[in-house]
Amino acid sequence: MNDRSRGWMRALPVIAVxxxxxxxxxxxxxxxxxxIQGGVAVEVTLPFTDFGTRARVYGGYGRASxxxxxxxxxxxxxxxxxxxxxxRGLEAATLLRFGRYPGFVSVTxxxxxxxxxxxxxxxxxxxVARLDTLSxxxxxxxxxxxxxxxxxxxxxxxxxxxxVDSVGLRVPWSLPGGGVVEExxxxxxxxxAGDTLxxxxxxxxxxxxxDTADLSRGVRLTTRAPGVRLQMRSALLWLETLPSINPDxxxxxxxxxxxxxxxxxxxxxxxxxxxxxxGAPAWRTVLDLDPPRVLHGPPELCDVLGCPLEISPExxxxxxxxxxxxxxSPAFAPSDTLTIDIRMVTVPDILPKSPLGxxxxxxxxxxxxxEWFSPPAGHVVEVPVTGLVRDLLRGETPDGDPxxxxxxxxxxxxxLSIEYVSFSDxxxxxxxxxxxxxxxxxxSGGGG
Amino acid sequence: MRKTLLxxxxxxxxxxxxxxxxxxxxxxxxxxxVGPADGRSVALGNLGIxxxxxxxxxxxxxxxxxxxxxxxxxxxxxxxxxxxxxDQSGTMRTTRFPLIAIGYPVLSVNGTVTLSLAGxxxxxxxxxxxxxxxxGGIDVPVDDRFTTDxxxxxxxxxxxxxxxxxxxxxxxxxxxxxxxxxxxxxxxxSLVVGGDVRSYTEASSWHYGGYTLTAGFGADPxxxxxxxxALEWSGALKESPSEDTEGDENRYSIPLRLLWGATGRLxxxxxxxxxxxxxxxxxxxxxxxxxxxxxxxxxxxxxELQVVRRxxxxxxxxxxxxxxxxxxxxxxxxxxxxxxxxxxxxNLVEVDGIRYGWMDVAxxxxxxxxxxxxxxxxRATVSLGITRF
Numbered sequence: 001m002n003d004r005s006r007g008w009m010r011a012l013p014v015i016a017v018x019x020x021x022x023x024x025x026x027x028x029x030x031x032x033x034x035x036i037q038g039g040v041a042v043e044v045t046l047p048f049t050d051f052g053t054r055a056r057v058y059g060g061y062g063r064a065s066x067x068x069x070x071x072x073x074x075x076x077x078x079x080x081x082x083x084x085x086x087x088r089g090l091e092a093a094t095l096l097r098f099g100r101y102p103g104f105v106s107v108t109x110x111x112x113x114x115x116x117x118x119x120x121x122x123x124x125x126x127x128v129a130r131l132d133t134l135s136x137x138x139x140x141x142x143x144x145x146x147x148x149x150x151x152x153x154x155x156x157x158x159x160x161x162x163x164v165d166s167v168g169l170r171v172p173w174s175l176p177g178g179g180v181v182e183e184x185x186x187x188x189x190x191x192x193a194g195d196t197l198x199x200x201x202x203x204x205x206x207x208x209x210x211d212t213a214d215l216s217r218g219v220r221l222t223t224r225a226p227g228v229r230l231q232m233r234s235a236l237l238w239l240e241t242l243p244s245i246n247p248d249x250x251x252x253x254x255x256x257x258x259x260x261x262x263x264x265x266x267x268x269x270x271x272x273x274x275x276x277x278x279g280a281p282a283w284r285t286v287l288d289l290d291p292p293r294v295l296h297g298p299p300e301l302c303d304v305l306g307c308p309l310e311i312s313p314e315x316x317x318x319x320x321x322x323x324x325x326x327x328x329s330p331a332f333a334p335s336d337t338l339t340i341d342i343r344m345v346t347v348p349d350i351l352p353k354s355p356l357g358x359x360x361x362x363x364x365x366x367x368x369x370x371e372w373f374s375p376p377a378g379h380v381v382e383v384p385v386t387g388l389v390r391d392l393l394r395g396e397t398p399d400g401d402p403x404x405x406x407x408x409x410x411x412x413x414x415x416l417s418i419e420y421v422s423f424s425d426x427x428x429x430x431x432x433x434x435x436x437x438x439x440x441x442x443x444s445g446g447g448g
Numbered sequence: 449m450r451k452t453l454l455x456x457x458x459x460x461x462x463x464x465x466x467x468x469x470x471x472x473x474x475x476x477x478x479x480x481x482v483g484p485a486d487g488r489s490v491a492l493g494n495l496g497i498x499x500x501x502x503x504x505x506x507x508x509x510x511x512x513x514x515x516x517x518x519x520x521x522x523x524x525x526x527x528x529x530x531x532x533x534x535d536q537s538g539t540m541r542t543t544r545f546p547l548i549a550i551g552y553p554v555l556s557v558n559g560t561v562t563l564s565l566a567g568x569x570x571x572x573x574x575x576x577x578x579x580x581x582x583x584g585g586i587d588v589p590v591d592d593r594f595t596t597d598x599x600x601x602x603x604x605x606x607x608x609x610x611x612x613x614x615x616x617x618x619x620x621x622x623x624x625x626x627x628x629x630x631x632x633x634x635x636x637x638s639l640v641v642g643g644d645v646r647s648y649t650e651a652s653s654w655h656y657g658g659y660t661l662t663a664g665f666g667a668d669p670x671x672x673x674x675x676x677x678a679l680e681w682s683g684a685l686k687e688s689p690s691e692d693t694e695g696d697e698n699r700y701s702i703p704l705r706l707l708w709g710a711t712g713r714l715x716x717x718x719x720x721x722x723x724x725x726x727x728x729x730x731x732x733x734x735x736x737x738x739x740x741x742x743x744x745x746x747x748x749x750x751x752e753l754q755v756v757r758r759x760x761x762x763x764x765x766x767x768x769x770x771x772x773x774x775x776x777x778x779x780x781x782x783x784x785x786x787x788x789x790x791x792x793x794x795n796l797v798e799v800d801g802i803r804y805g806w807m808d809v810a811x812x813x814x815x816x817x818x819x820x821x822x823x824x825x826x827r828a829t830v831s832l833g834i835t836r837f
Binding site: 033316318320384385437439 | 470471472475529531533534536538539540541542543572573574575576577578581583584588592593594595597632634636641642643644645646647648649779
């Protein structure tokens with residue numbers, strides 16, 4: 001073998017590698033019934049007794065103060081479709097506490113130079129509230145009244161009955177609904193004119209609120225207009241101040257907002273004959289699920305595939321928990337869309353405090369329209385639970401984590417609103433149902 | 449050391465050892481046959497038997513009798529094509545390594561041990577349909593997709609025995625091996641059903657088993673003529689479900705195959721070869737009615753011209769044509785595959801007619817038809833081999 005031949009021999013491995021590269025692939029693909037033996041897809045709707053064992057409602061999740069907004073209502077929910085005789089309408093008041101005033105402002109002096117000025121004289125103020133024009137329920141312009149609270153109260157825990165309602169300490173108001181108050185002023189909110197309400201605060205009140213050690217500082221916003229429920233998104237205290245550098249100029253500055261909360265009455269009782277989600281503090285409905293691994297019906301399924309029919313997680317293309325809406329207390333009926341989610345209760349033994357698994361309905365959750373909960377209601381809402389049901393049948397998540405047969409229906413963001421939604425419970429003719437879409441290969445099925 | 453690395457490189461390339469064809473043909477049977485897979489046979493339109501010169505062939509068991517040194521070669525087949533199925537058309541493309549063969553002469557007894565792994569039948573295609581199913585009184589659009597991917601290969605061990613300078617005989621025993629993956633995937637329209645709709649996937653896996661025996665001869669009754677013949681017998685080809693697949697074992701009978709071929713030297717540089725194969729699938733058991741073809745005879749012919757001839761190298765130019773009858777129909781028409789081919793051999797190191805390092809390249813333009821299916825494709829075959837590693 002000469003040198004040239006050896007050269008060729010050395011080149012062979014390189015050639016082998018070169019020709020072995022670039023192996024991409026496109027399979028021939030055609031649309032033809034000849035090529036596919038399609039499976040069988042069936043839809044089955046199971047009654048609650050076939051997939052669930054228990055449903056109950058827990059309340060008290062979160063606090064009203066966590067909403068960072070408020071409600072103002074008077075005798076709400078007593079209209080023609082309103083409360084039964086003897087029931088009271090909703091009363092709600094928003095509580096605000098403003099904090100430290102600014103210590104200095106930047107002011108343009110007579111020479112035209114911007115300079116900080118810490119010697120301020122506060123003249124008066126304005127409470128400026130932004131109200132939700134969509135969620136608020138009113139028939140026209142509404143007068144909102146601001147009262148100064150005169151009793152010490154706790155922003156996070158105050159309720160209609162108690163000025164302080166925290167663990168180990170309960171201090172009732174001298175009068176339910178904010179105790180003895182002093183009127184500050186009022187303003188009229190016309191939603192057609194915008195979403196802003198302004199109420200003037202006099203200089204004496206402004207001066208008294210400068211004492212941040214005074215725990216009775218605060219404002220209560222209410223209305224005397226019956227049948228009104230307003231949702232407030234935010235409230236600010238604008239102060240007018242006279243700087244020492246340029247006394248001819250009035251400067252507006254913003255005070256801190258220390259607490260925004262709301263108190264309401266009556267507090268809804270736990271439902272006896274319905275499932276409930278939402279509210280503030282929030283309600284959750286907890287269900288124990290046990291989806292069947294073998295189907296014995298319905299007849300239309302058995303006719304196609306034969307029964308009993310064993311099902312596996314992978315055969316479930318879709319599972320939806322069907323809930324029928326109820327119109328309960330109009331005082332708390334939704335006026336805007338609510339979103340709900342369903343999550344696993346990871347430690348059911350310690351309910352209602354059990355931690356929950358991750359959301360299962362995606363970022364958006366299941367969006368519920370408010371009109372579904374107005375009389376006559378009866379709308380069927382479907383909460384997708386495909387992954388949950390698959391996990392329950394599998395006995396573990398796809399990642400191998402343990403599963404719990406107990407799940408909670410809850411508001412996607414909790415608490416979201418004073419409003420809650422109700423569904424028929426398991427004892428109702430419209431009890432929750434489970435809709436399944438199942439796929440089977442040809443020729444499968446039971447018998448025997 | 450370098451040669452060892454070369455052998456390892458060739459073996460690594462061939463490790464997948466699968467077939468090179470993609471086709472809808474035989475979707476109800478066992479697929480489409482892979483056919484000859486070495487560059488020289490392909491270029492000459494040969495069916496894998498009766499080519500003159502010492503060499504390795506999986507279907508010509510006596511061909512290795514005259515190789516004087518250990519030899520190994522592998523093939524690679526890229527393929528590009530398109531198909532027409534009724535009013536649809538589409539493309540297909542793949543690259544596979546359908547063949548590896550090793551021959552190890554035992555000079556003391558004038559014989560050669562051969563080992564090979566060669567593609568035999570292949571099923572690689574995708575079908576899909578868009579249809580509606582009625583669920584709860586609502587028509588729901590669904591998209592069904594069925595993918596089948598795999599095939600059968602034959603692993604053979606053989607012995608070629610030389611009887612003098614002009615006659616040889618060979619036998620080989622082979623085992624069918626291979627795997628087939630099928631996947632049915634159904635996607636429901638989430639806009640109609642609701643959110644969180646999951647695809648339904650049903651996957652199954654099958655593996656193949658069975659045995660085959662081949663016996664053949666090669667003879668040079670004259671300096672200008674080489675003849676060869678082989679008889680290939682197979683037991684039932686068993687298609688068994690894997691552990692995670694439900695189903696019964698299927699058994700398919702593989703009919704006897706007769707091959708014969710001849711090469712004649714027309715001049716010092718020009719050779720003519722012909723080959724024939726007879727296999728009657730019409731009585732084969734295990735297939736659905738109407739699946740197997742009634743056609744039995746395949747044939748091919750080709751010319752090899754030594755365009756460059758040096759003391760240690762040579763470059764033959766090859767032309768060929770073949771017409772083969774695949775065993776399984778698309779619908780009712782017996783399929784036919786025809787191919788024109790051209791190729792070059794690069795005998796990189798050739799001493800006294802023995803190739804120590806070579807590369808055979810072939811390009812085919814082929815078409816298959818079994819109404820309403822027709823397929824056209826280009827296929828290249830590149831074989832690399834070395835001797836005396």
